[in-house]
Amino acid sequence: MSCHDRILLDDWHVVADMEQLRQSRVLSATLFEAALTVSLGEDDNVSVKRDRDGQDLTCQLKYGFVWVCPGTPTRDILHIPEAFEEDRYVVSGGSFPVRTSGLRVVENFLDMGHFPFVHTGWLGEEPFTEVQPYEVELTDDDEIIATECYFHQPIASPTAEGGIEVEYTYRVYRPYIVSLYKTNPHFDDRKDYIVLFIQPVGPERCVVHNMLCYLKEGMNMPDLRWFMQLIFAQDKPILENQIPRRLPLDPRAETPIRADKVAILYRRWLREHQVNYGAIPAV
């Protein structure tokens, strides 16, 4: 099953982390089941070739990643102002292959309900399991935003000293790109930022690339990566054991609860945009 969704084919997708590419000069990657070869030339130019027919794909470098568009781009790579703020570390937390649909990864990222059970002692702990009501809206730019998401977290960040009440904002920009803003333990008025750029390898396989934009104050880079990987590796076995691997878009397929408000909108939004790759379409 290859991808026929125009909204995905005509968009940009990360296929490699520049730091990895600099180490090896050539990398293999897969996008929508098509094998690609990503190369760094003598002149530091990056090229991406599709192995099947040797065709060069349109590519760009941004945020330390190689992006390609397999179709005809109808919009640019999204703009992330946090990536240009000088008092932040802007760094990849590492790219991780996951044996499930990228849409499942987005939905897991949007979910606060699993914090006490999957990230026990870090992003949540029993008995503080209730997800308080929060706000969700579809913006004029056709993005999904969830606000006023509060959760008690024992260790919310590598710089946390004890439990705090964390405020999150979640944002879905594109079907396979999702971000969050969360309270920095040391600055009331600033938030740390994480974005996932998910590479759809197949309908039930993806590589999760991420960019972390964390305030430098009190933080060091190895700890930042350590924390991101600690958390992500807790999610991974849960994601890989979730059945079906593709995200069902039929509203009756998996019964949501109030805490899933943002996921309900996400699935509806995917239906309306006819995103079927990585999904089980509604009938």
Place this chain on the structure above:
Amino acid sequence: MLKLYDYELSGNCYKLRLMMSFLGLEHTTEAVDFYPGNQHKSEAFRQINPLGQLPVIDDDGLVLRDAQAILVYLASKYDTSGKWYPCDDPAMLGQISQWLAFADGITATASAARLHDALFYTHIDVDAARSGAHRLFRILDEHLFFAEEIGQTWICPGDHPTIADIACFPYIMLAEEGGVSRMDYPAIRRWCDRFKRIPGFKVMSGVFPAGPAADQSAA
């Protein structure tokens, strides 16, 4: 003060975090950016370990590499009960060493498959790694089954776990991440559950604690 050069997702580092937790050993940790930073292969880190591998400890100037070697050292030096590595029992030491070498085989197979699937070690022959892991798991499963039959709880004889159990546990628990299921190894699965109930047990990412219901029945 004892210092561990650590990477969160490394099963070999986890062996030492477990040992130190079981023994209640105070220590400091220095996070090494193994992935994606490849810091363990850097010039600076090769001054600490010329093999460019984790884990490494520095105990007041004594620098040691290799998870199994460090388990031997920590248990010999700091375990006052003498049960994790009974230095005065040749038969036990022989058996423990045998299973420490076996644990290295698990690293070479189950862990290699995980590196292939989870961290882009694409040069690894993953089919060979997986079948190698299954071969070892079958041997351990049989060993544990017959041990249970004679009332033996752990890999080596006696009523207390040894560093052989610690050495074998992490990459068995993480094997699914490399596409190696534990489904066909019931004795291994029971042993894993018992291991998770050792006082001082702690998890790492990808390893979940034993369920509370079974906990009560164990108590």
